[in-house]
Each structure stands twice: as C-alpha cells, then as structure tokens.
Amino acid sequence: MWCVFVAERRLTLARPFKGTYILDSPESKVHNLADLKPFQIVSLLTMLEFDTSEFLELIELVEYGLAWANQKDRDERIDDGNRGAVTSNLRDVVSKCEELGLAVSRNFINDARIRLSLKENFQPSYLDISTQMEAVKAVLHAELETVKFLMIPAREAHYYTDVDLFGVDVASNFSNASYDIGEAGKCLAVGRSTACVLHLMRVLELGLNSLANQFQVSFVNTNWNQIIEQVESKIRDIDKDPNKPATWREDRKFYSGAANQFRYFKDSWRNYAMHIHDKYTPEEALIVYTSVKVFMEQIAKRLKQP
Secondary structure (H helix, E strand, C coil), X not given: CCCCCEEEECCCCCCCEEEECCECCCCCCCCCHHXXXXXXXXXXXXXXXXXXXXHHHHHHHHHHHHHHHHCCCCCCECCHXXXXXXXXXXXXXXXXXXXXXXXXXXXXXXXXXXXXXXXXXXXXXXHHHHHHHHHHHXXXXXXXXXXXXXXXXXXXXXXXXXXXXXCHHHHHXXXXXXXXXXXXXXXXXXXXXXXXXXXXXXXXXXXXXXXXXXXXXXXXXXXXXXXXHHHHHHHHCHHHCCCCCCCHHHHHHHHHHHHHHHHHHHHHHHHHHCCXXXXXCHHHHHHHHHHXXXXXXXXXXXXXXX
C-alpha cells in the first residue's frame, strides 16, 4: 500500500516522532539510518519493521531509565549498585544508537555514561539521573527529527523506480534522452509537476533535433519555430523530387505529422514552460508526460538521435 502523508508515529507516551517517509520495493533492506543512501526508497514493510524493532526499543530504554529515576526521592543519593544499573542502561542505549546510526546521540550518551561510571566517589542524586535522562531523550528526539523520508503513492511508484519509461525503442534510439526521461518520471512521482514538464521539453528537443537532422536542417542557435518551418518546407518538397522513394506518401504522412506535433508542443507547452509565471499541476504534468511519451514512442520507430 502506498500513500503520501507526513507520518506522525508515537514512539513514546509523551512525545510523537514526526517525519516524512520514502517507500519503494520490499526488496530494499535498511538495517539502520546509516544504511540509507541519499534519495533511496524503501518499502513500507521495511520501515515498519525498522521502526518497531529499533526505534521503539531505543525510546523504551530511555523512558525506562527516566521513569525509574522519577520514582525515587529526587534528593536521595544513588548507591553504587543502582549507579551500575544506570550505566548499564546507558550502555544499552549507546549500542542501540550505534545500530541505528545515530552518531550524535551515541557520542552524547556515551560521554554521560563514562562520566557516571568513572567517578567512583561521586554519588549523584536521583534528580541528577532524571535530568541526565531528560537530556538524553531531548538529544535523541532532536537527532531523529533531522532524518526525513518521503512517501510515494503506489500508483506513482513506477515513475520513480522503472527504467526505460518511454520503452525500449526510445531508450535505444534516443539514449541521450534517458536522463531527462528518468528525471521527468521522478518529478512526476514526487509531485514536482513543473520540473517534470521542463524535463519533458528537453526530451522533445532531442526529438526535434532528430527530425531536423533527417532533412539536413541546422539545429544550432535556431529556435523551434524556424526549425519546424524549414522542416515543413522540406517535407512539401518530397513529392517534387523526381527520385523520391516508392514510400514517399507514407514518409510525407509520418514527417508531416511529426512536424505538426512539434508545433503543437511548442505552442501549447514549451513556450509557456520556459517562463517563470507558468506552473503545472500534477494532473497537467501527467497529461504532458503521457503525450510526450506516446509521441516519442512513435517517432522512435523511424528516427534516432544524430
């Protein structure tokens, strides 16, 4: 199941942990925060397993130590036996922070544990222990708040994860477009609609370049309108060529349709997408994405990048 939301998971009775989560295939394995790579996506199952088995255990250790200290007379001095129990608890917290990749919390808590265990003649009060555990809890929450995840809806996930989103013909004949096609898909998946359209216009530019090259029309330092007009002029000349191929009618139909479609893209989207006042909704971006995908699939049957 996939959905977009900012998660609020209650890890303690006192304070919720807030964050945003990125999900993907169940095959993604995450054992601690240090395992996560930038922009990696993982499954909901993995996040839930990771959450319940790791985060809750860590917070419970801290809450246990805090609750234990708060049950005592706050002015009473702790004896060596109970001090050993506290340092043991903190050692477990340090180990759990190590497993989770929480380096700042690990170092802070380990310093507190060492200070408490090394002072043989130091007998802190239970108030001191409670204050220390509150500080530990605050540091843990502060570090956990810095780790953000983004969830992707199930219906959008394939845009983020799939390769060759425009099919094998486009991937083969327009390999230079692979980057922008992939980025358009990712932008569509995460709701960056205007960025999606901009990447799609870059894909179309490679397609127009291939059409211009087919008719020996220069693509350098020339705007789309001039290129399309020159291509259309060359297309009209096809039937005037005494050496035209037997397939010239089919060729003219294909190239005329492609040129007309490029003009449509130019007038409908490209001219506006290049200006900062235009923005696109997710629904509009999906229309552009689908239109460009279908068009590139068609021209890739007969054209390829120069």
